[in-house]
Amino acid sequence: MEAEPVLQLSMQQALNRALDEILADNPKTVIFGEDCGRLGGVFRITDGLQAKHGEERVFDTPLAESAILGMSVGLAMAGFHPIPEVQFDGFAYPAINQIVCQIARMNYRSRGTLPMPITLRVPSFGGIRAPEHHGESLEALFAHVPGLKVVSPSSPHDAYHLLKYAATRPDPVIFMEPKSRYWQKGPVDVRTAAPGQALQDQALPDAGMDDGGRLTGARVAREGRHLTLVAWGAMVARCLQVAELASEDGIDVEVLDLRWLKPIDAEALAKSVGKTRRAVVVHEAPLTSGLGAEVAQLITQHCFQTLKAPVERVTGFDVPYPSGDLEDEYIPNIDRILFGIQRVLEYRRG
Amino acid sequence: MTTKPVLGAVDEDAAPLTHEQLRELYSLMASVRHLDTAAVAWQRQGIIPGYAPQLGQEAAQVGSGYAVDRTRDFVFPTYREMGVARAMGLDMVGYMSTHKATWHGGMYNPLESRFAPIQAVVAGSVLHAVGWAHGQTLSGKPDGERGVAMTYFGDGASSQGDVHEAMNFAAVMKAPVVFFIQNNGWAISVPTERQVAGGSVAARAAGYGIPSLQVDGNDVVAVYEATRSAFAHCRAGNGPVVIEAMTYRRGPHSTADDPGRYRTLEEERLSAGEDPLERFKQRLLDDGIADDAFFALAQQRAQEEEEAIRGGIEALAPRPGAEMFSLVFQEPTPTLQSQATAWRKESEHV
Numbered sequence: 001m002e003a004e005p006v007l008q009l010s011m012q013q014a015l016n017r018a019l020d021e022i023l024a025d026n027p028k029t030v031i032f033g034e035d036c037g038r039l040g041g042v043f044r045i046t047d048g049l050q051a052k053h054g055e056e057r058v059f060d061t062p063l064a065e066s067a068i069l070g071m072s073v074g075l076a077m078a079g080f081h082p083i084p085e086v087q088f089d090g091f092a093y094p095a096i097n098q099i100v101c102q103i104a105r106m107n108y109r110s111r112g113t114l115p116m117p118i119t120l121r122v123p124s125f126g127g128i129r130a131p132e133h134h135g136e137s138l139e140a141l142f143a144h145v146p147g148l149k150v151v152s153p154s155s156p157h158d159a160y161h162l163l164k165y166a167a168t169r170p171d172p173v174i175f176m177e178p179k180s181r182y183w184q185k186g187p188v189d190v191r192t193a194a195p196g197q198a199l200q201d202q203a204l205p206d207a208g209m210d211d212g213g214r215l216t217g218a219r220v221a222r223e224g225r226h227l228t229l230v231a232w233g234a235m236v237a238r239c240l241q242v243a244e245l246a247s248e249d250g251i252d253v254e255v256l257d258l259r260w261l262k263p264i265d266a267e268a269l270a271k272s273v274g275k276t277r278r279a280v281v282v283h284e285a286p287l288t289s290g291l292g293a294e295v296a297q298l299i300t301q302h303c304f305q306t307l308k309a310p311v312e313r314v315t316g317f318d319v320p321y322p323s324g325d326l327e328d329e330y331i332p333n334i335d336r337i338l339f340g341i342q343r344v345l346e347y348r349r350g
Numbered sequence: 351m352t353t354k355p356v357l358g359a360v361d362e363d364a365a366p367l368t369h370e371q372l373r374e375l376y377s378l379m380a381s382v383r384h385l386d387t388a389a390v391a392w393q394r395q396g397i398i399p400g401y402a403p404q405l406g407q408e409a410a411q412v413g414s415g416y417a418v419d420r421t422r423d424f425v426f427p428t429y430r431e432m433g434v435a436r437a438m439g440l441d442m443v444g445y446m447s448t449h450k451a452t453w454h455g456g457m458y459n460p461l462e463s464r465f466a467p468i469q470a471v472v473a474g475s476v477l478h479a480v481g482w483a484h485g486q487t488l489s490g491k492p493d494g495e496r497g498v499a500m501t502y503f504g505d506g507a508s509s510q511g512d513v514h515e516a517m518n519f520a521a522v523m524k525a526p527v528v529f530f531i532q533n534n535g536w537a538i539s540v541p542t543e544r545q546v547a548g549g550s551v552a553a554r555a556a557g558y559g560i561p562s563l564q565v566d567g568n569d570v571v572a573v574y575e576a577t578r579s580a581f582a583h584c585r586a587g588n589g590p591v592v593i594e595a596m597t598y599r600r601g602p603h604s605t606a607d608d609p610g611r612y613r614t615l616e617e618e619r620l621s622a623g624e625d626p627l628e629r630f631k632q633r634l635l636d637d638g639i640a641d642d643a644f645f646a647l648a649q650q651r652a653q654e655e656e657e658a659i660r661g662g663i664e665a666l667a668p669r670p671g672a673e674m675f676s677l678v679f680q681e682p683t684p685t686l687q688s689q690a691t692a693w694r695k696e697s698e699h700v
């Protein structure tokens with residue numbers, strides 16, 4: 001491993017490799033869901049895992065999301081570490097009772113005697129011109145539920161490490177994979193640390209890629225002085241593009257990749273916005289009661305004295321996720337994010 | 351009504367119940383009857399805020415619970431399985447604490463008692479049983495050590511989709527699950543004929559290729575034998591079984607219910623059938639297995655037991671508020687910790 005610690009992998013490959021290693025590391029891990037056995041999942045995230053680890057560890061289930069998640073509860077009670085997959089984000093809705101009333105509460109209900117070490121993988125968000133129910137942004141819904149933790153990687157490197165980290169935790173983690181980023185390649189440092197530990201203190205090839213292996217909070221994806229763009233999932237890459245364009249106009253944008261949507265890294269928000277004094281939150285989900293409101297409130301709470309402008313939001317709209325032809329109008333695009341930046345930069349106290 | 355023997359003859363260890371066991375079954379039923387009646391009185395006296403009686407279901411609950419092997423099996427109840435809990439030897443103060451509103455799910459240890467936490471989304475735990483049972487299949491344990499999951503639900507819960515998903519999953523995976531339905535005639539105010547299409551819950555099993563049997567739920571021995579056969583069927587690797595115990599909920603759905611709004615006393619009298627406790631008593635007398643002295647002693651012990659449990663319930667102090675925060679996760683989030691700190695400061699002034 002030391003000979004070639006940094007690989008160029010797509011997020012799909014990085015996730016696949018992480019699952020392979022998780023299965024190898026922990027014999028109590030089981031992966032299951034619709035089509036994730038022989039087919040390897042519709043996105044091939046579980047490709048080859050059944051052939052390598054056997055039909056008992058990686059298996060296809062009948063088509064029923066509530067049962068997949070309800071089954072996870074029973075498996076966790078029996079001492080397993082389930083990694084169920086909901087095939088598409090919109091199909092988590094039929095399982096919401098099991099996620100909210102069962103998975104999220106069993107530790108509490110049982111006074112800590114029945115932990116739920118479940119990592120629910122949800123291919124999330126839009127951007128692939130998929131049919132209805134295949135492009136939802138459920139992070140605010142999940143993050144609102146007591147008992148759940150929510151994380152979304154933005155790069156292959158983070159996808160690999162955050163999934164391995166999530167799968168070793170004793171609490172349920174909703175792992176939201178930005179499906180529009182599955183095929184983008186990037187460097188992945190596969191040098192591993194002990195489960196749950198930070199990566200060793202090793203300099204990573206791309207300084208902007210990582211913050212030294214800390215997997216529990218946000219990371220600064222790009223440093224800047226004039227304002228902070230806060231994003232997660234696929235929006236991080238878009239915000240980095242925006243930051244490059246803005247720099248041509250002399251605007252120095254910091255991009256904060258939130259990564260954990262619950263718990264939110266308030267300290268990182270305070271640090272970044274405390275420095276830049278302006279912030280725009282960018283997310284694909286609808287505006288109203290979206291996670292951007294939570295982020296904006298945390299920034300207000302921690303940075304009220306130094307903020308130069310109200311926190312702006314650039315988000316999806318309060319409409320059902322539109323069909324593919326309208327997708328580009330819905331997902332925050334470069335222009336809309338630039339307008340958001342303009343609004344905070346030009347804000348004057350009335 | 352008689353048990354329909356549709357299962358394979360797999361119960362090799364089956365032996366008739368001994369006289370001692372028959373007397374024990376009666377004692378358990380007497381304890382359950384007394385405790386159940388008392389719990390309603392406790393609610394009227396303000397000792398507990400609410401309770402879900404199971405008057406009339408003693409035979410269904412004690413007979414099935416008595417068949418559970420606590421060294422390897424696991425039971426997934428709803429909120430009306432007090433008799434099962436008692437038959438399995440649970441800490442009854444811990445069980446009743448959920449009705450005292452001390453802690454959702456009860457204060458007993460589910461892992462030690464092999465009795466999952468009480469919860470009210472009645473079909474939710476049916477799926478947990480399937481997951482746990484599949485875990486037995488995956489466990490690699492020798493045949494004799496693998497357990498069977500028994501899940502309890504009613505005619506009302508059988509209308510929920512999770513029951514159908516559970517039966518389908520269990521049948522496809524040949525999971526060792528006993529689906530134990532107590533058909534007590536009523537889902538709060540709705541009678542079975544307005545709740546269950548297809549004539550019976552057991553009839554549905556055929557659609558999943560699951561062997562099923564209806565049993566006279568007021569006959570404790572018939573229930574015990576049916577359950578024992580079902581366990582043997584599951585242990586032999588034959589997959590799940592559906593048992594529908596036909597019984598009658600003689601009292602209200604809960605202490606907040608008013609059955610007078612949806613059925614008359616005359617209907618209750620005609621529909622309830624024979625009292626399972628009186629019926630069993632008569633049988634024991636007729637067969638010369640027990641005498642009046644035994645019944646008097648059983649009654650006396652039931653009363654002593656109830657008084658001890660009531661004392662335990664009355665002595666239960668409210669849980670320390672800090673538990674509200676500390677039992678959500680195995681690894682609490684910083685946000686939750688800061689909420690706990692704020693709560694302590696503002697509520698306990700520490």
